[in-house]
Amino acid sequence: MTExxxxxxxxxxxxxxxxxxxxxxxLCRGEIVGxxxxxxxxxxxxxxxxxxxxxxxxxxxxxxxxxxNGKKAHExxxxxxxxxxxxxxxFPDLKVIENIMLAYHCRIRSSFFGAVFHFPLYRRExxxxxxxxxxxxxxxGLAESAEEQSSSLPYGKQRKLEIARALGTGxxxxxxxxxxxGMNPSETQELLDLILxxxxxxxxxxxxxxxxxxxxxxxxxxxxxxxxxxxIAEGTPLEIQKDPKVIEAYLGEVRTC
Amino acid sequence: MDxxxxxxxxxxxxxxxxxxxxxxFADSGASDYQIRILNNCAIFAALAVxxxxxxxxxxxxxxxxxxxxxxxxxxxxxLTMSPLEKELSFIIxxxxxxxxxxxxxFYVSLLAAGSVSALxxxxxxxxxxRVRGDYLxxxxxxxxxxxxxxxxxxxxxxxxxxxxKGIEAHTDLWWTSGFALATVFFVGRLVRSSYGxxxxxxxxxxTAAEAIGINTFWHKMLAxxxxxxxxxxxxxxxAHLITTISPSLFTFFLTFxxxxxxxxxxxxxxxxxxxxxxxxxxxxEALRFVEEPMQxxxxxxxxIPGMRMVIFSxxxxxxxxxxxxxxxxxxxxSWNAVFSGIRRLQRGPGKAK
Amino acid sequence: xxxxxxxxxxxxxxxxxxxxxxxxxxxxxxxxxxRLINFAHGDIMMIGCYFAFYGIFMFSLPWWxxxxxxVILTAAAGxxxxxxxxxxxxxxxxxxxxxxxxxxxxxxxxxxxxLFSGRPKAFYRPxxxxxxxxxxxxxxxxLNIWSFVLTLVLLxxxxxxxxxxxxxxxxxxxxYDMETTKLMGVDVNRIIALTFAIGSAAAAAxxxxxxxxxxxxxxxxxxxxxxxxxxxxVLGGIGNVTGAMLGGLLLGIIExxxxxxxxxxxxxxxxxxxxxxxxxxxxxxxxxxxQKLPD
Numbered sequence: 041m042t043e044x045x046x047x048x049x050x051x052x053x054x055x056x057x058x059x060x061x062x063x064x065x066x067l068c069r070g071e072i073v074g075x076x077x078x079x080x081x082x083x084x085x086x087x088x089x090x091x092x093x094x095x096x097x098x099x100x101x102x103x104x105x106x107x108x109n110g111k112k113a114h115e116x117x118x119x120x121x122x123x124x125x126x127x128x129x130x131f132p133d134l135k136v137i138e139n140i141m142l143a144y145h146c147r148i149r150s151s152f153f154g155a156v157f158h159f160p161l162y163r164r165e166x167x168x169x170x171x172x173x174x175x176x177x178x179x180x181g182l183a184e185s186a187e188e189q190s191s192s193l194p195y196g197k198q199r200k201l202e203i204a205r206a207l208g209t210g211x212x213x214x215x216x217x218x219x220x221x222g223m224n225p226s227e228t229q230e231l232l233d234l235i236l237x238x239x240x241x242x243x244x245x246x247x248x249x250x251x252x253x254x255x256x257x258x259x260x261x262x263x264x265x266x267x268x269x270x271x272i273a274e275g276t277p278l279e280i281q282k283d284p285k286v287i288e289a290y291l292g293e294v295r296t297c
Numbered sequence: 298m299d300x301x302x303x304x305x306x307x308x309x310x311x312x313x314x315x316x317x318x319x320x321x322f323a324d325s326g327a328s329d330y331q332i333r334i335l336n337n338c339a340i341f342a343a344l345a346v347x348x349x350x351x352x353x354x355x356x357x358x359x360x361x362x363x364x365x366x367x368x369x370x371x372x373x374x375x376l377t378m379s380p381l382e383k384e385l386s387f388i389i390x391x392x393x394x395x396x397x398x399x400x401x402x403f404y405v406s407l408l409a410a411g412s413v414s415a416l417x418x419x420x421x422x423x424x425x426x427r428v429r430g431d432y433l434x435x436x437x438x439x440x441x442x443x444x445x446x447x448x449x450x451x452x453x454x455x456x457x458x459x460x461x462k463g464i465e466a467h468t469d470l471w472w473t474s475g476f477a478l479a480t481v482f483f484v485g486r487l488v489r490s491s492y493g494x495x496x497x498x499x500x501x502x503x504t505a506a507e508a509i510g511i512n513t514f515w516h517k518m519l520a521x522x523x524x525x526x527x528x529x530x531x532x533x534x535x536a537h538l539i540t541t542i543s544p545s546l547f548t549f550f551l552t553f554x555x556x557x558x559x560x561x562x563x564x565x566x567x568x569x570x571x572x573x574x575x576x577x578x579x580x581x582e583a584l585r586f587v588e589e590p591m592q593x594x595x596x597x598x599x600x601i602p603g604m605r606m607v608i609f610s611x612x613x614x615x616x617x618x619x620x621x622x623x624x625x626x627x628x629x630x631s632w633n634a635v636f637s638g639i640r641r642l643q644r645g646p647g648k649a650k
Numbered sequence: 651x652x653x654x655x656x657x658x659x660x661x662x663x664x665x666x667x668x669x670x671x672x673x674x675x676x677x678x679x680x681x682x683x684x685r686l687i688n689f690a691h692g693d694i695m696m697i698g699c700y701f702a703f704y705g706i707f708m709f710s711l712p713w714w715x716x717x718x719x720x721v722i723l724t725a726a727a728g729x730x731x732x733x734x735x736x737x738x739x740x741x742x743x744x745x746x747x748x749x750x751x752x753x754x755x756x757x758x759x760x761x762x763x764x765l766f767s768g769r770p771k772a773f774y775r776p777x778x779x780x781x782x783x784x785x786x787x788x789x790x791x792x793l794n795i796w797s798f799v800l801t802l803v804l805l806x807x808x809x810x811x812x813x814x815x816x817x818x819x820x821x822x823x824x825x826y827d828m829e830t831t832k833l834m835g836v837d838v839n840r841i842i843a844l845t846f847a848i849g850s851a852a853a854a855a856x857x858x859x860x861x862x863x864x865x866x867x868x869x870x871x872x873x874x875x876x877x878x879x880x881x882x883x884v885l886g887g888i889g890n891v892t893g894a895m896l897g898g899l900l901l902g903i904i905e906x907x908x909x910x911x912x913x914x915x916x917x918x919x920x921x922x923x924x925x926x927x928x929x930x931x932x933x934x935x936x937x938x939x940x941q942k943l944p945d
Contacts, residue, residue, distance in 0.1 A: 117510035123508055131498045145492075145494065147510070162490070356743070435881075442921070613752070613753035
C-alpha cells in the first residue's frame with residue numbers, strides 16, 4: 041500500500057502551553073485510523089493543524105508528497121483533505137441541497153461576473169453542482185430533505201449532511217471529529233455502515249477522533265492514543281485494549297472527574 | 298425548476314412597466330419637491346442594496362459608504378466639469394494636470410467613479426480581511442475621516458473646503474431609477490448564485506466555509522469591492538443631482554442612514570433593503586414635524602433641531618434589541634410567496650397558520 | 651533643530667498620548683472581555699465632560715467635587731448603557747452588537763446636540779494648573795504634569811484591580827472563556843457591568859483632562875479622540891491594558907513629532923492614526939504587546 045499522508049514531529053504551542061508535542065503519523069491509502077485519548081489530550085489540535093487552522097510550531101505535514109505547512113485551510117481542502125467538526129457546523133439558514141452545492145463551489149471555473157450574467161459556462165456548472173449534490177444526497181439517504189432548511193433536520197441527519205458536505209469537496213483524506221457523538225446505538229450502527237460504504241465508493245482514507253470505544257474498535261484498523269499532547273500508544277484495536285498505559289490514562293481521567 | 302417561472306417573469310416585467318409609467322408622468326407632472334424625493338428614494342434604494350451586500354449578506358460590518366460616496370462624487374464631478382469651469386472654481390490653487398484638461402461624458406465619469414471607489418475598497422480590504430473582519434468597522438470609520446481630511450487639504454485636486462460648484466445637473470429620474478434597477482439586478486443575481494451562497498456561508502460560519510474550500514479572504518473582498526463600486530456610482534449621481542459638493546457633505550450621517558435602512562429591511566435581504574429605503578426616505582420627510590415648534594394642549598414646544606436623529610438612533614438600538622429581523626429577515630420578496638399568501642387569505646384566516 | 655526643541659515635542663507628545671492611553675484602556679477592557687468595539691466609548695467621555703461642566707456652572711460645586719462626581723456619574727452611565735443596550739444583544743450575532751454600539755454612539759451624540767446645543771462651551775481650568783514652568787529649556791504647562799501623574803496613578807489602580815482582586819480575576823476568566831466562567835458560578839453580567847464602569851470612569855477622567863487642555867467642550871468632541879484611542883488600543887495589542895497606555899503614548903508622540911517636523915503636513919494630523927492602524931494590521935496584527943491565544 042502506498043503512503044498518502046505523513047506527519048512528522050508535529051508540535052503546537054500556545055504561549056507557554058504545549059498542546060501537542062512530537063506527533064508522528066503515517067496513513068496509507070484506504071486506511072481507517074482512529075485518534076483517541078482523554079478530553080484535552082490534543083486530538084482536535086492535531087486536526088486543526090492538518091486542516092490548516094493552526095500553523096504547527098514545529099514539524100512537517102506531507103500530503104501526497106506536498107508540504108502542507110503554512111497553507112491556508114481552504115487551500116488544503118482543495119488539495120483533497122476534508123473535515124467535519126465536533127459540534128456540527130452546517131449553514132443553518134441554507135437549504136440542505138445548498139449546503140452540498142457550496143462544497144462544489146470551490147472548484148467552479150466561472151468568475152462572479154459569469155455568475156451574475158448567467159454565462160453559459162456558469163449555467164452548465166450550476167446544473168452540474170445541482171446534479172452532483174443530488175447524487176450525494178441520495179448516497180447518504182437525505183434526498184427527500186433536499187429542499188428543507190438544514191437547521192430543521194434532526195441531529196443524526198445533520199451529522200450525515202455534514203459528512204456529505206465534506207465529501208462534496210472531493211477529498212482523498214477525510215477527517216471526522218467525533219462523528220458518533222450524541223447518537224444512540226442504532227444510529228451509531230447506521231453511521232458505521234455508512235462510513236464504511238462511503239469509504240469504498242469514494243476511495244477514501246479516514247482519520248477519526250471518537251470517544252465511543254465500541255465504535256472505534258469496530259471501525260478502525262489502527263489506533264493512536266494521545267494523552268497530554270503526547271502519543272502514549274499505537275497499534276491494532278486489540279493491542280490498544282490491553283495496553284496498560286492506555287488503561288491508566290482513561291482511569292486517571294475518571295478519577296479526576 | 299420553478300413551474301411558475303413564466304408567470305413570475307411576466308409579473309416582474311409588468312411591475313417594471315408600471316414603475317416606468319409612474320416615473321414618466323412624474324418626470325413631466327410632479328413638483329420639484331416630489332421629484333427630489335423620488336430621486337432620493339431611487340439612489341438610497343441602490344445604495345442600501347449594495348451596502349447590504351457586505352453588511353447583511355456577508356456579515357462584515359463596514360461603515361464605509363460615506364467615504365465611497367465622497368470618492369465617487371469627486372471623481373465624477375472632476376471628470377464632467379469643463380476645463381474652464383474648473384479654472385474658475387479653483388481660486389486658491391489651480392487644478393493639477395491632467396484634471397485641468399480632460400472632460401468626459403457623464404456615463405464615463407460614473408464608471409470611473411465606481412472604479413476608483415472599488416480600488417479604494419481593495420486597498421482597505423487587503424489589510425483588514427487578511428486579519429479579522431472585526432477591524433473593518435473601525436478601519437472604514439477611520440477611512441471616512443481620512444477622506445474628509447484629504448479632501449480638505451488637497452487644494453489642487455478637490456478645491457479644499459470650498460468644494461466644487463457648478464456641476465451640471467445630468468442626473469434625472471431615469472438615471473437614478475435605472476441605477477437602482479441595475480444595482481438590484483446585479484446584486485440580486487450575485488446573491489442567488491453560488492458566489493452569493495458562499496457569502497452567506499461566511500456570514501453563518503467562517504470556519505466551516507474555509508473547511509469546504511471557500512477562499513473567505515477573496516469572497517469578502519469581492520463583496521466589499523462590489524459594494525464600493527456601486528456606492529461610488531451613487532456618489533457620482535448624487536454630485537450631478539445636487540450640483541454642489543464639499544467635504545462636509547459626506548459625513549457619517551449618510552452611512553448611518555443606510556445602516557438604519559438595511560437593519561429595518563432585514564440584514565441580508567435585498568428586497569427588504571429596497572422596501573426600507575423607500576420607507577426611511579419617505580419617513581425622514583414625514584418626521585420633519587418633530588423639529589418644528591408645536592402645541593400639544595396647553596404645552597408650547599419650541600422646535601428642536603436634531604430631534605429626528607435622536608429618534609432614528611433610538612430606533613436603531615431598539616430594533617437591534619426587539620426586532621433584529623427587521624421587515625424581511627433574510628427572506629426575499631418573490632411572486633410565489635405573494636401567491637401562497639393570497640391562497641392562505643382565501644382559505645380564510647381561521648385555517649391560516 | 652536642537653535638542654530642547656525635540657525634547658519639547660516629545661514632552662508634548664507624552665502629555666497628549668497619556669490621554670489617548672487613558673481613553674484606550676476602556677476600549678481594550680471591553681474588547682478583551684466581549685470582543686465588542688464599543689463605538690460609544692468616545693461619546694461616554696464627552697458625557698463625562700458635560701457632567702463636570704454642569705456640576706460647576708449649574709450646581710456651583712467646587713471644581714474637584716464636580717470632577718469627582720462626574721467620574722462617578724459617568725461610571726454609572728457606562729453601567730446603564732451596558733444593561734440597557736448591550737446586555738440584551740449579548741447572545742445575538744456579533745454584528746448586532748456592533749450595530750447597537752453604533753446606535754448608542756449616535757444616540758449620545760445627537761442627544762448631546764439637542765440637550766447641550768452644538769455650540770462649544772468654555773471649560774473650567776483651575777488657576778494653579780495654568781502656570782507654565784520651564785525645566786532645562788523645556789516649557790511645560792502645569793496641567794500636563796498633573797495630568798500625566800494622575801494618568802499613571804489611574805493606570806496603577808486599574809492594573810491593581812485586574813491583577814489583584816477577585817473582580818479582576820473574574821474579568822480575565824471571562825475574557826478567556828465566558829461560558830465556562832458562567833458555569834463556575836461567577837455572575838458574569840455583574841462583572842461585565844463593572845468593566846464598563848471602570849472603562850467609563852477612565853474615559854471621563856481622560857475627557858476632563860482633555861477638556862481642560864483646550865479648554866472647551868462640544869457634543870461631538872468624543873469622536874476623534876475615540877477613534878485614535880481605539881488605534882492606540884490596537885497598537886498596544888488589544889485586550890492588554892499596559893499595551894493600551896503604551897500605544898497611546900506612542901501615538902501621541904508620533905502625531906506631535908510629525909506636525910512639528912513637517913508643519914506643511916499639519917492638516918493631515920488626524921489621518922496619521924489611521925495610517926498607523928493600517929500598518930499594524932499589515933505587519934503586526936497582534937499589536938506590540940499582544941500574543942497568540944488558542945481559540
